[in-house]
Amino acid sequence: MIRYCVPALPRSSPDSQRRNRRLVLVTGAAGEVAGHLRRELAGRYRLRLSDRRPVSDLARGETFVRADLTRLAEVVRVAQGVDAIVHLGGFAVEGPWTAILDANIVGGYNVYEAARRAGVRRFVFASSNHAMGFHRRDHVISEHADVRPDGRYGVSKVFGEALGRLYADKYELQVLCLRIGNVNSVPIDERRLAIWLSPRDLAQLVTLGVEHPDIRFEIVYGVSGNRRSWYDNSNATRLGYRPQDDSERFAADVLARARPSNPVAALYQGGDFTVIEQVINPVGPVRPGRQRRRAVGPPVAKRGARR
């Protein structure tokens, strides 16, 4: 494996350089994570943004092409001519099976298959900490730990990683799976102190996936350099990841606001996802005139501790 370090982002450069920049397709471009990523990657790549919902605030170097991930032909069309795909699209929390099936299982397959049909060489897959959510918080896990999804959503992320392995082995797609914790400007609660991913650290990881010369198939944890992390992220370090942020500077504030939580959720890395059926995205946009609903679910059965 070649030692690699992400080159600094060129903030301004001549037109010729701008034209030569890699063209990167970002799915799920209307989402929150994409919003952070677009800001952080500004000037580094040309971005083709895609989503079912429109993205209207286009910056220089960005174009928008609408596509529905459940329609293969549409995804193949948006993947034409790109150097890399950053697949953020899909259903982003636990939810009804049909929604996850369409957006993440069918949609995930379509995006990998579109990469193959369009001859794209690089793929960054936004996996999730919820692929591993039934690991206990007092265990430190690496990318080699058994998958322990904490819901249908987590299962769909394991499926996306498995597709990545298949397309890497069979079609030589170069795949980086990021098991993303929680992307936000600041960590929002005690669990997120362990799994927080700052926007600039997200951008660094995505850049590794797009540019690292020697990636075949890799899984890393998408977290900042948090002192409270429950991940052994040495695979990311080996690839050259040098996180710039650590949630610890927010810890005192976050812990001062902490409320007692469900004891089962508090035991496992996946938190609430392990005990409730449908999770309202804690960092998602609130539509005007609508209150953010509290996540609800069936009564929680008492469980013993498990590995």
Ligand code: 15L
């Ligand atoms: C995820 O995978 C979700 O996409 C995100 O919205 C958060 O809920 C995050 O996990 C989390 O665990 O905080």
